[in-house]
Amino acid sequence: MSNRNTIISANGTEMFSPPSNVLIPTRDEGKQPVLDVRGLGIDFGGLRAVDEFTITVGPTEIAGLIGPNGAGKTTVFNLLTNVYKPTRGAILLDGHPTAGKTVAQVNRMGIARTFQNIRLFDQMTVLDNVRVGMGNNIHCNFAESFLRLPRHFKAEKRSTERALELLSIFNMESEAYTLAGNLPYGAQRRLEIIRALATEPKVLLLDEPAAGMNPSETVALMESIRSIRDTFGIAIMLIEHDMNLVMGVCEGIAVLNFGKLIAKGTPDQIKNNEAVIEAYLGRQEKKEA
Amino acid sequence: MKNMLSKINRKDALTLGVLVAMFLVFFVVLSTGMASNQLKNMIIPMSYYILLAISLNLMVGVLGELSLGHAGFMSVGAYVGCYVAVTLVEKYPSMPLAAYLPIAMVIGGLAAAAFGVIIGIPALRVKGDYLAIVTLAFGEIVRTLVQNMSVFGGALGLDTGDIRPKNTALTLLPFTAAVVILSAILIMNLVRSKHGRSIMAIRDNRIAAEACGINVNFYKVAVFGISAFFAGVAGVLYGHNFTIIKPETFGFNMSIEILVMVVLGGMGSNMLGSVVAAVVLTVLPEILRDFQDYRMLIYSVMLVLIMLFTSAPAFAGIRERLSLGFIKEKLTAKKKAKKKSKEGDGA
Ligand SMILES: Nc1ncnc2c1ncn2[C@@H]1O[C@H](COP(=O)(O)OP(=O)(O)O)[C@@H](O)[C@H]1O
Ligand SMILES: [Mg+2]
Numbered sequence: 001m002s003n004r005n006t007i008i009s010a011n012g013t014e015m016f017s018p019p020s021n022v023l024i025p026t027r028d029e030g031k032q033p034v035l036d037v038r039g040l041g042i043d044f045g046g047l048r049a050v051d052e053f054t055i056t057v058g059p060t061e062i063a064g065l066i067g068p069n070g071a072g073k074t075t076v077f078n079l080l081t082n083v084y085k086p087t088r089g090a091i092l093l094d095g096h097p098t099a100g101k102t103v104a105q106v107n108r109m110g111i112a113r114t115f116q117n118i119r120l121f122d123q124m125t126v127l128d129n130v131r132v133g134m135g136n137n138i139h140c141n142f143a144e145s146f147l148r149l150p151r152h153f154k155a156e157k158r159s160t161e162r163a164l165e166l167l168s169i170f171n172m173e174s175e176a177y178t179l180a181g182n183l184p185y186g187a188q189r190r191l192e193i194i195r196a197l198a199t200e201p202k203v204l205l206l207d208e209p210a211a212g213m214n215p216s217e218t219v220a221l222m223e224s225i226r227s228i229r230d231t232f233g234i235a236i237m238l239i240e241h242d243m244n245l246v247m248g249v250c251e252g253i254a255v256l257n258f259g260k261l262i263a264k265g266t267p268d269q270i271k272n273n274e275a276v277i278e279a280y281l282g283r284q285e286k287k288e289a
Numbered sequence: 290m291k292n293m294l295s296k297i298n299r300k301d302a303l304t305l306g307v308l309v310a311m312f313l314v315f316f317v318v319l320s321t322g323m324a325s326n327q328l329k330n331m332i333i334p335m336s337y338y339i340l341l342a343i344s345l346n347l348m349v350g351v352l353g354e355l356s357l358g359h360a361g362f363m364s365v366g367a368y369v370g371c372y373v374a375v376t377l378v379e380k381y382p383s384m385p386l387a388a389y390l391p392i393a394m395v396i397g398g399l400a401a402a403a404f405g406v407i408i409g410i411p412a413l414r415v416k417g418d419y420l421a422i423v424t425l426a427f428g429e430i431v432r433t434l435v436q437n438m439s440v441f442g443g444a445l446g447l448d449t450g451d452i453r454p455k456n457t458a459l460t461l462l463p464f465t466a467a468v469v470i471l472s473a474i475l476i477m478n479l480v481r482s483k484h485g486r487s488i489m490a491i492r493d494n495r496i497a498a499e500a501c502g503i504n505v506n507f508y509k510v511a512v513f514g515i516s517a518f519f520a521g522v523a524g525v526l527y528g529h530n531f532t533i534i535k536p537e538t539f540g541f542n543m544s545i546e547i548l549v550m551v552v553l554g555g556m557g558s559n560m561l562g563s564v565v566a567a568v569v570l571t572v573l574p575e576i577l578r579d580f581q582d583y584r585m586l587i588y589s590v591m592l593v594l595i596m597l598f599t600s601a602p603a604f605a606g607i608r609e610r611l612s613l614g615f616i617k618e619k620l621t622a623k624k625k626a627k628k629k630s631k632e633g634d635g636a
Binding site: 145 | 497
């Protein structure tokens with residue numbers, strides 16, 4: 001509790017000490033963190049793209065990851081999802097290490113994500129995009145599909161129903177039969193989130209979800225991020241440059257600069273942190289604050 | 290069978306309808322002796338080319354991996370399956386076609402599928418153009434191997450004359466029709482399922498598919514195996530249609546021919562295009578025989594024209610007007626207009 005008021009800069013000594021709880025909101029205190037990342041790092045050739053990244057995320061927390069372009073934020077997501085194999089450090093998801101798992105296995109363990117550059121299944125319908133995400137939890141084997149055995153129909157029915165339900169939560173059920181590639185930009189971003197949710201994750205990673213959105217779309221997104229957390233009871237970690245969104249919706253924020261965590265804390269703490277202002281927010285915003 | 294077809298996708302239903310109608314016509318013209326010799330000789334080839342085209346479309350259009358080795362898989366099926374058939378007929382001369390052909394097809398198909406998996410695993414490491422080269426090399430390797438295997442007759446080819454005299458286009462047709470229709474149903478069922486969606490997801494965006502929990506490597510190898518299986522079955526049909534199977538038949542040219550059918554037919558989840566293109570491109574060169582010297586020239590020009598017509602943006606409007614959906618819309622619009630005018634009269 002006490003360390004919620006101090007900003008701890010990440011350094012090597014933290015790696016083997018008990019994880020800092022700065023990012024865990026009061027609501028989640030005492031519960032096992034859903035993400036427990038210790039001393040994570042990766043080098044690309046000589047470049048230390050991410051170094052000593054240590055963070056804990058509560059099971060229903062909305063966390064933010066901010067920092068200048070090229071700071072290593074997307075790389076952190078790629079490490080968390082095992083797209084990159086870390087050079088150093090460990091990731092515990094709900095207490096289970098994810099080391100050595102494939103990207104698909106990590107998703108099945110409970111980490112889903114969206115991409116900074118939208119990656120939809122363009123030639124497939126909106127509905128099918130969501131149904132692809134449901135493959136983890138709705139099963140039927142090859143023989144059942146080839147021969148259209150009863151379990152195939154059950155799987156088809158369940159996945160269609162659930163996908164439509166998910167789409168309706170986000171007011172997209174009228175677009176169910178549109179090709180994903182033909183959707184307007186904002187709807188594509190929304191569909192990526194829905195598809196990620198369809199995999200029934202414990203942690204949802206959003207990489208710049210508001211990028212390219214207009215102010216009113218951004219406000220709507222902020223609302224839906226909160227309601228996703230409330231409806232699905234999951235943790236969300238988001239990378240975002242829109243400070244209104246980050247400060248408005250995140251309970252804990254981590255700041256990355258040149259691959260290193262320079263601060264962790266609540267929005268207020270981050271806003272007033274000298275190192276963060278220096279590296280990212282700029283002097284202007286300090287005056288405003 | 291009832292389950293296998295229930296709640297079938299409408300496009301797939303149309304494809305099946307076309308296939309059934311086509312085979313009915315074949316059956317009628319063959320059994321009544323209406324068919325010219327030229328047509329008689331084309332019926333079985335058309336059928337196995339349909340099977341080759343839809344199985345390659347699964348690989349190229351649904352999974353999105355360019356393969357130039359489909360004839361290689363076909364040849365594995367042809368040699369292994371027909372070797373089995375010849376052996377069976379030698380041992381049990383009274384064995385009917387209905388008994389040895391299915392056995393030959395299953396064994397030939399499985400042998401091709403095994404090759405599909407064997408080539409599919411190392412192929413996971415390469416993509417796009419490189420994969421095309423790997424599959425091309427595979428086709429050539431199979432051809433050279435067979436050429437030097439004495440069990441399969443080496444360069445002289447495998448003599449299937451023993452099974453051939455009993456089988457004419459007419460006796461083969463019922464089995465051919467059954468196999469092509471059943472294979473089409475199985476492939477379309479796969480495409481319109483959870484697994485088909487996973488495969489198309491890999492095609493559209495591999496990275497996102499992985500992030501959605503899809504085991505990309507598993508599906509790729511599976512599609513290699515499944516696609517090769519049906520190519521192998523087509524090979525067995527091929528072998529039963531001729532008195533000899535020669536290694537050079539299954540060269541690079543044949544793989545390209547099949548690929549052209551898939552591309553012309555429009556790659557993707559709808560198999561009708563592959564079916565139509567397979568028929569047209571099997572018939573076309575035969576019809577053009579009358580033009581002798583200019584045959585290949587006309588064939589090539591027609592290919593270019595068809596290609597332009599089916600995919601150039603400039604013809605999008607014409608394509609739209611020729612599509613079924615558009616015609617239907619027009620018809621319903623007319624009906625509505627009539628209804629309206631009637632109502633108008635009444636008022
Ligand atoms: N696969 C890669 N190979 C080499 N360098 C990479 C790779 N991925 C990211 N980087 C580098 O790592 C740094 C961080 O990139 P990134 O995580 O995308 O930053 P951002 O914070 O803007 O999301 C950049 O300098 C980038 O060039
Ligand atoms: Mg980024």
